[in-house]
Amino acid sequence: AQSVTQPDIHITVSEGASLELRCNYSYGATPYLFWYVQSPGQGLQLLLKYFSGDTLVQGIKGFEAEFKRSQSSFNLRKPSVHWSDAAEYFCAVVHGSSNTGKLIFGQGTTLQVKP
Amino acid sequence: DTGVSQDPRHKITKRGQNVTFRCDPISEHNRLYWYRQTLGQGPEFLTYFQNEAQLEKSRLLSDRFSAERPKGSFSTLEIQRTEQGDSAMYLCASSGGVYNEQFFGPGTRLTVL
Numbered sequence: 001a002q003s004v005t006q007p008d009i010h011i012t013v014s015e016g017a018s019l020e021l022r023c024n025y026s027y028g029a030t031p032y033l034f035w036y037v038q039s040p041g042q043g044l045q046l047l048l049k050y051f052s053g054d055t056l057v058q059g060i061k062g063f064e065a066e067f068k069r070s071q072s073s074f075n076l077r078k079p080s081v082h083w084s085d086a087a088e089y090f091c092a093v094v095h096g097s098s099n100t101g102k103l104i105f106g107q108g109t110t111l112q113v114k115p
Numbered sequence: 116d117t118g119v120s121q122d123p124r125h126k127i128t129k130r131g132q133n134v135t136f137r138c139d140p141i142s143e144h145n146r147l148y149w150y151r152q153t154l155g156q157g158p159e160f161l162t163y164f165q166n167e168a169q170l171e172k173s174r175l176l177s178d179r180f181s182a183e184r185p186k187g188s189f190s191t192l193e194i195q196r197t198e199q200g201d202s203a204m205y206l207c208a209s210s211g212g213v214y215n216e217q218f219f220g221p222g223t224r225l226t227v228l
Contacts, residue, residue, distance in 0.1 A: 004157075032214050043119070043206060043219035044158070051214060090157050094214060100171050101214060102148060105157030 002027050004091050006106035013081050014114045021076040021109050023091030032094040033074045034103065035065055039087045047089075050074060061085070086113045119220035121207050127226045128197055135193045136223045140209030147190050148217060149182060151175065152204040161205075164190060197227045 003026045013019055025031055032051050036044040048059025055067040065076045074091060088110050092103040120139045128134050140147050145166050150158035161180070163171045166187035176182075179197075184190040194201055204224050208217040 009155075034216075036219075041221075043221045044208075045219070046216050049216065092157070095160075100148075100163040100165075101146060101210060101212070101217070102160040102163055102171065103150075103158070103217065105159070107155070107157050 002093065002095055002104055004093055004104055004106035006089075006091055006109050008109050009107070010110045010112070012112040012114060015083050016080050019076075019078045019081045019085070019111070021089050021091075021111070023074045023076065023106060024072050025074065025091075025093050026072065027093060030069075031074075033065075033067060034092045034094075035059065035063070035074075035076050036090045036092060036105075037061075037087050038090065038108075044090065047076070081111075081113055083113045083115065086111055119207055119209055119218050121205075121220040121223050123223055124221060125224050125226075127228065129228050130199060131196055133193065133195045134197060134225065135191055136205055136207075136225075138190045138192070138207030138220060139188075140190070140207070141211075141218055142188075144209035144211050144218070145187065146210045146212070146215075147184055148208045148210075149190070149192055150206040150208065152206055152222070153202075158206055161192075194225075197225075199227045201225060202227045 005024045034049045035047040050067045088108045091106045122137045147164040149161040152158040164184040179195045182192045204222045206222045207220045210217045
């Protein structure tokens with residue numbers, strides 16, 4: 001079955017430090033991949049998406065992600081974290097066997113930023 | 116365009132009661148999704164509408180759950196005879212195409228006592 005794994009449940013980084021959040025997917029064909037961010041009590045906001053083409057994609061708020069087919073990964077990165085980046089981050093893939101576009105999410109990574 | 120809205124934002128109910136949530140998608144979006152998110156987990160797909168037609172339902176959606184999207188505009192999600200296990204955040208999302216970005220509403224947090 002198709003799945004998304006985010007190995008790190010909780011990550012703490014210092015403000016100004018670099019960040020990498022890991023995401024691995026299980027899917028045979030070329031996946032459609034997304035990263036969403038959720039602040040406490042809020043809905044999900046799209047950070048970036050990968051459909052095809054350049055494997056390094058740029059998103060909002062200074063985030064980027066790299067699609068690596070050989071590793072089945074789509075890791076999210078940011079060179080310098082700001083305190084406002086503290087939130088929960090979800091990696092997701094469009095379910096490939098239906099044409100509904102429904103998303104399969106990972107369990108999320110909670111990011112804490114130390115001053 | 117005011118985004119996806121959901122009402123109410125919070126609902127506390129007693130076990131056995133019925134509850135109904137409303138979602139207003141972005142007006143030009145023909146696709147609407149409901150997801151459920153429990154604490155510490157990612158959202159899980161519940162059901163999908165294309166215009167007014169409900170085209171897919173998850174096995175998570177027991178017969179106590181029903182969803183509608185009359186006239187292809189707003190949608191409602193009803194839970195009958197609520198159970199404590201129904202406590203969760205219910206998220207609605209809409210999009211303009213199968214691989215288009217899904218825009219999420221703020222969610223309705225349900226607490227069943």
